[in-house]
Amino acid sequence: xxxxxxxxxxxxxxxxxxxxxxxxxxxxxxxxxxxxxxxxxxxxxxxxxxxxxxxxxxxxxxxxxxxxxxxxxxxxxxxxxxxxxxxxxxxxxxxxxxxxxxxxxxxxxxxxxxxxxxxxxxxxxxxxxxxxxxxxxxxxxxxxxxxxxxxxxxxxxxxxxxxxxxxxxxxxxxxxxxxxxxxxxxxxxxxxxxxxxxxxxxxxxxxxxxxxxxxxxxxxxxxxxxxxxxxxxxxxxxxxxxxxxxxxxxxxxxxxxxxxxxxxxxxxxxxxxxxxxxxxxxxxxxxx
Amino acid sequence: xxxxxxxxxxxxxxxxxxxxxxxxxxxxxxxxxxxxxxxxxxxxxxxxxxxxxxxxxxxxxxxxxxxxxxxxxxxxxxxxxxxxxxxxxxx
Numbered sequence: 001x002x003x004x005x006x007x008x009x010x011x012x013x014x015x016x017x018x019x020x021x022x023x024x025x026x027x028x029x030x031x032x033x034x035x036x037x038x039x040x041x042x043x044x045x046x047x048x049x050x051x052x053x054x055x056x057x058x059x060x061x062x063x064x065x066x067x068x069x070x071x072x073x074x075x076x077x078x079x080x081x082x083x084x085x086x087x088x089x090x091x092x093x094x095x096x097x098x099x100x101x102x103x104x105x106x107x108x109x110x111x112x113x114x115x116x117x118x119x120x121x122x123x124x125x126x127x128x129x130x131x132x133x134x135x136x137x138x139x140x141x142x143x144x145x146x147x148x149x150x151x152x153x154x155x156x157x158x159x160x161x162x163x164x165x166x167x168x169x170x171x172x173x174x175x176x177x178x179x180x181x182x183x184x185x186x187x188x189x190x191x192x193x194x195x196x197x198x199x200x201x202x203x204x205x206x207x208x209x210x211x212x213x214x215x216x217x218x219x220x221x222x223x224x225x226x227x228x229x230x231x232x233x234x235x236x237x238x239x240x241x242x243x244x245x246x247x248x249x250x251x252x253x254x255x256x257x258x259x260x261x262x263x264x265x266x267x268x269x270x271x272x273x274x275x276x277x278x279x280x281x282x283x284x285x286x287x288x
Numbered sequence: 289x290x291x292x293x294x295x296x297x298x299x300x301x302x303x304x305x306x307x308x309x310x311x312x313x314x315x316x317x318x319x320x321x322x323x324x325x326x327x328x329x330x331x332x333x334x335x336x337x338x339x340x341x342x343x344x345x346x347x348x349x350x351x352x353x354x355x356x357x358x359x360x361x362x363x364x365x366x367x368x369x370x371x372x373x374x375x376x377x378x379x
Contacts, residue, residue, distance in 0.1 A: 008317070027292070030302060034293040047295050050354055050361050057355035268347055275344065283331055 029267075035260035052261035062262060064237070065245040069221060072156070072241060076220040077213060079160050084167025084212065085205070088175055089197070091168070102172070105165040113162075117229025120158040124230075144231060148238035151231045155239050158226055163219065167212045174208035175201060207281065214277040221270065242266060312339060326379045333379060342375035 036052055038045040056062055087105070092098040111119070126132040126143050135142040144154040182200045191199070224243040227233065233240035246266065250259035312335065315321075321335035328341065346368035353364040 030298075031292045033301070034295060034298045037298060038293055038295060040293060045293055045295075047297065049297075053351065053354045054358075057351060265351060268344070268351070272344060272348070275340070279331055 032260045032263050035256050036264055037257075039257050048257065052257045053265075056258050056262045056265065059258075061237070062242075062245060065240055065242050068238075068240070069242045072223070073217055073220040075156055076159055076163075077216060079156070080164045080167050080216055081209065081213060083160065083164050085171050085209075087164065087168035088171035089201070091172055093176070102169070105168055108162050108165050111162070113225035114229050116158060116162050117226040120154060120161075120226075121230050124154050146235055148235055151235060151239050155227045155230060158230060159220060159223070162226070163216060167216065170208045170212045171205055174205045178204045210277060210281050214274070214281075217273060217277070218270065221273070308339070312336060328375070328379045335376070338375050338379045339372075341379065342372040345375075346372060 037047060037049060039048050091101045108116075123129045124132045124142075124144050126136050132142055132144075141147075142150050144150045178200065182204075183196070186196045186200060222243055223241055224247070227239045227241060228244055231239045233244050243266075246259060246262055249255050249262065315335065323332040323334050325332045326338075328338070331337075333341070346364075349368055349371070350361070350364045353359075354361065357363075
């Protein structure tokens with residue numbers, strides 16, 4: 001017998017949220033769509049159709065920014081996810097040391113993005129920075145302001161320093177949620193540490209890892225303040241990522257039409273990746 | 289509303305999207321959707337999933353066409369309508 005009562009009036013309870021989302025997201029998004037098909041002057045506008053889209057899709061500067069962005073996000077995931085798992089596995093399971101580790105891990109997450117950029121700008125300086133001066137002192141010619149590889153490595157290292165904690169904390173919570181019975185069973189079977197990780201911990205971490213990967217991908221894909229403060233997008237354009245290119249276009253050059261078209265392409269990419277991750281999570285949950 | 293820089297084309301576009309969402313809501317209330325597996329790989333989908341997949345893939349198809357071809361945008365539009373019908377019906 002189906003006792004489930006359906007009351008569609010409950011949907012009215014979400015109206016305040018819908019109104020808020022409309023004002024903060026939907027109306028601005030609609031405005032961006034309007035701008036993307038027009039050439040806007042001070043008091044007048046001309047309908048240009050898909051012209052801005054054709055222009056930005058064939059713009060080599062944007063194409064190279066997009067490639068850099070994907071490479072950066074890929075590199076971030078390749079480093080931060082395994083490192084986060086490793087940190088979580090090495091952390092104490094309980095006691096004061098566990099609490100201390102959690103506090104230390106949470107600290108980088110509390111620092112604002114632009115401050116992180118400033119910290120690393122000073123830290124990496126070849127003349128006065130602890131890391132920069134040390135590397136030059138031991139004979140490594142390191143200068144993030146003039147060498148693109150050094151700039152890339154510094155931006156990557158900065159992101160790893162800032163955000164690996166998030167992955168580690170997520171994994172730690174996932175590991176703590178595994179019932180002790182699994183470990184006892186593994187002990188009876190004389191399973192090796194690797195077998196415990198491969199067949200118990202890793203499968204149980206799947207859900208939190210998908211969330212961690214999604215969060216880190218989205219965040220790294222939209223990175224702006226940290227590389228902007230650290231390298232200003234240079235040397236040349238070597239660390240100019242998508243959001244920085246977009247900002248230059250919209251605010252620096254005041255090309256509102258192409259910037260709007262570019263924003264929508266950017267939005268669609270983010271939407272596609274979010275949907276892929278959401279589908280993966282749902283699919284994995286259904287398979288369980 | 290002047291600051292939103294409305295044009296006739298974008299107004300029609302958004303009215304179309306809004307109409308589609310209202311129609312889908314009414315359809316969902318009248319005939320609740322059941323997940324099923326069609327030609328789309330791996331996942332079972334509801335009617336709303338198929339609409340979303342159809343619209344998102346159409347958007348990327350339009351962008352790809354604009355990047356690679358100088359022809360009229362009506363060509364990808366027509367193909368996208370057919371694709372959307374196929375996804376909704378058999379996806």
